[in-house]
Amino acid sequence: MKEKTRKSESAPTPKQEDTRPVDDPSRLADEADATVEKNATELRKQRVPIATEPPTVYRP
C-alpha cells in the first residue's frame, strides 16, 4: 500500500487565496485534508479529566 506522508501537526501556515476553480479536484483534496486537520484541532481542544473519566470510551 502506498505510504502517505504524515501531515505536520504544527500550527497552520497563514492562509493564501486559492486561485484554483472551486471544483478543481486538487483544490478539493487540499480542502478535505484541511477539514480533517481542522476537526482534529477542534477535538483536541476538548480536555477530558482522566482522573475521573468513565471507564468506557463509548457505549451506544
Place this chain on the structure above:
Amino acid sequence: MELAEETCARLARVGPRYNAVATVTRERALAEAKRADAALGRRERRPLLGIPYGAKDLLAAKGAPTTWGAPPYRDQVIDMDATAIAKLRRAGAVLAAKLAMVELAGGGGYRYPSASLQGPGRNPWNTERWSGGSSSGSGAAVAGGLVAYALGSETSGSIGTPSAYCGVTGLRPTYGLVSRHGAMALSWTLDKIGPMARSADECAVVLEAIAGPDSADATASGRRFKPLDTRPAAAAVKRARVAFAEEDIEDHASEEAKRALERGKRARVAFAEEDIEDHASAEAKRALERGLAEFRKIAPKFARATLPALPFGPLVSTVYAAEGATIFAGLIEGERFEELVDTRQKAGLRASLDIRARDYLQAMRLRSAVSTAFAEMFKNADVILSVGRTITATPITQALDQPGLTASNPQQTKRPGNTGLIAAGNLAGLPAIFFPCGFGTDGMPVGLQLVGPPFSEPLLVALASAYQRATDHHTKRPME
C-alpha cells in the same frame, strides 16, 4: 393487487420527475400484494397489510439491485432481505420500489445535490429545489404521493433533512431500536433506520413493525416500540416538559423559513392549551424572549435549555468519516472509485482514510460527554423542541457547503442555541421526530423536530400526533 399495480405504475410514471426511484420492484410487489389479498380474504386485519411502500436503496431486498446510490455499485444484487424489509414483509406490506439516495449516504461530504446515481433529488413542492439527503427519494416519494410511507436512514440528518425539506414526517429511532442487518453501513456507531410518512401516527405503525430484536445485528437493543394508547398519550402530552431555545429561530432561521417557523411555534401553543402549568427549571429562569412567552402559555410545561458548547460538527464528521472510510477503503483504493459522482465526496473519502486513531478515539470519548449533557438536559425536560432545518430546501444547483447551510456548525457570532441538535442527537443515539409546521415565504415546507431520551419514541409520537391533530400542515400536498 390493484393498489400495488397503480402504485408501481405511478412510481414509474412520476418517480423520474423527482429522481426519486432507483428500481420499481413490480414483480415482487404483485407477489406480496397477492399474498395480502389472500390474507384480507381470510379477514386478517393488520395495519400495513397490502399497503405499498418504498425503501431507501441502501437496504437489501431480494430480487432487486441494491445500488447504495453509487455508480460503482450500480449492478450490485444482494440476494437477501434486510431485516427491516423482512419484518415489513411479515407484516403484510408490499415493497413497491427501492428509492434513490445520495451516493454512499454522503459519507465523504458531497458538494452538490447531484451526488447520486439517480441524479439530484427533486422536491415535489418545486422540482428546482432539492429534496434533501441522503434519503432523497424517500422524502420525495412520500411528499409526492408515490408511496404511503418509506424507509429512510440517518447517520446525521439523513431522515431529518429530507423530511423538513419535503414536508413529511420522519422518525429517527434510538440507536439500536431497529436492526441494521442488510443495510449499507456508513457508520457502525451512528446509523439508524427509520420511517418517513405523512403523519406521526403512520410513522408509529411502521416503527412498531420494524423495531425489535434481531440475532443478525449485535447492536440491536432487543427493545420493541409500541405507541401509547389514546388516554396515556393525552396525559403524556399534558405532562411533557418541553425545552426550547428561542435563538434557534431568531438567530439562525432564513427569512423564508422564519415566518413559518414562528407560526409553527404558535400552532404548537394552540394544541397544548389544556395545560398551562409552568414548571420551568433553573435553566428556564433566564429571560425568555417575547415569542417564547406565547409558547409558554400553551406548552404543557416549558423549560429553557440549550446544548453545551461542544464541537458537534467536527465530532460527528470525524466519527462517520473515519468509520465510513474504513468501511469503503477497498472502494477508495480500488479501480472503480472514480465512478463516484461528486468530486468533493471523493476528496473527503480519500482524506478520511488519514484520520488519526487519536482523533477518532477522542471523538468517541467526547460522545460520552454529549450523552452526559443530554442526560442533564433531560432532568428538567422530557423533550427538546427545535427547528427541523433553519432553512428551506435549496436550489438543486446550489453547493451545499456554502456558509450558513450547515446547522451543526453555527456561525460563531450568533448564540448557538440548539442548532447543533441533529449532530448532537445522533452522537448520543437519541430518537427524534421531524414534522412539518408550515411553509416559508418561498412556498417550501418548514418543519420542527422533537428529540427525547433513548427509547422515548412513544412520547415523541404522542406529542407530534397531538400537534398534527390540532393543525393541518401535514395534510398539505404539492400540485403535480
